[in-house]
Amino acid sequence: MAWKCVLELNEHRGRVEGSEEALRDSISAGADLRIETNFKHNEHIDVESDNKELVGEVSEFRTTYVLDGRWVAGCMTLRQPVNIPIGFVARPSLSLFLYNQNGQQAIARPYLDGGAVTGELGSSPLDDHHDMPKYHQLDSWDAGTNAPSSNFIYDFGKFRYWVNDEWEEVLSHDADGHVVGGSYEQLVGAFHSGREVKVGVRGICQDLMNDGEASMEHELFTQVGFTYNYTEQKLFLGETHPIVRVQPAIPLMYQSKNWDYGWLMPRTDGYVAMLLLNPYTLQYERKEGHYPIRWFVK
Incomplete structure (x- = not known):
């Protein structure tokens, strides 16, 4: 299976190489999409840890979009939240992460256990991320319901958009x-x-x-x-x-x-x-x- 990187962004989401046009052309032709990022464990996974190890991640985006003939986005569809490298988190849900071609991200989390609903639909207060300076939350929706979501930017060390054009x-x-x-x-x-x-x-x-x-x-x-x-x-x-x-x-x-x-x-x-x-x-x-x-x- 032949994969190639058609677009790379730096941690400030500036283009390093490749192009948005190449990404759009590939996805428009039916290509599969994976996105590679990296982060430090104690900046992204456990902020109380002294583990500064750099962690690489590659994730698949099984639902992809071309919007207005010019913009690409992709959604993860099968992911369960994990507490790496230990195992799965306590409450099962789907981690429906969404990434845009400019590195802007989002998360929707429908819970699967039928837990109690404590909130209402609509705009919600932002979460406290003072201990995660690379996490920039843009908004929050439906907190306390069975399917909270939010849009954000996390300053990963890089964003590499990999496609399979077969x-x-x-x-x-x-x-x-x-x-x-x-x-x-x-x-x-x-x-x-x-x-x-x-x-x-x-x-x-x-x-x-x-x-x-x-x-x-x-x-x-x-x-x-x-x-x-x-x-x-x-x-x-x-x-x-x-x-x-x-x-x-x-x-x-x-x-x-x-x-x-x-x-x-x-x-x-x-x-x-x-x-x-x-x-x-x-x-x-x-x-x-x-x-x-x-x-x-x-």
């Missing part, structure tokens, strides 16, 4: 399934060769926009882990890996009730079924619609 676009169609490029036969041929599948779905987060707010062009990319082909109907479909849907914006940010978590079932006729988790209640909602889709294989 994906090949084999079919694109509009929201009604009319072919724009490639073919159903190319996709099915790759399916029968055991190749992996990924989709780029345009407009899938439109319903998260506030009333009266202008829409923003966006495309969400995620892998399709479980695929099916109806041979007589010539209908290809699949179930995606978990995704994080976020209200489109530049930079991409978490706010109160502007995000959710779930799965998609896209089909080559443009239909997409959604099973979405409300992070505040842990109740599921079903939605459906028709969207333009691009299909990639690796």
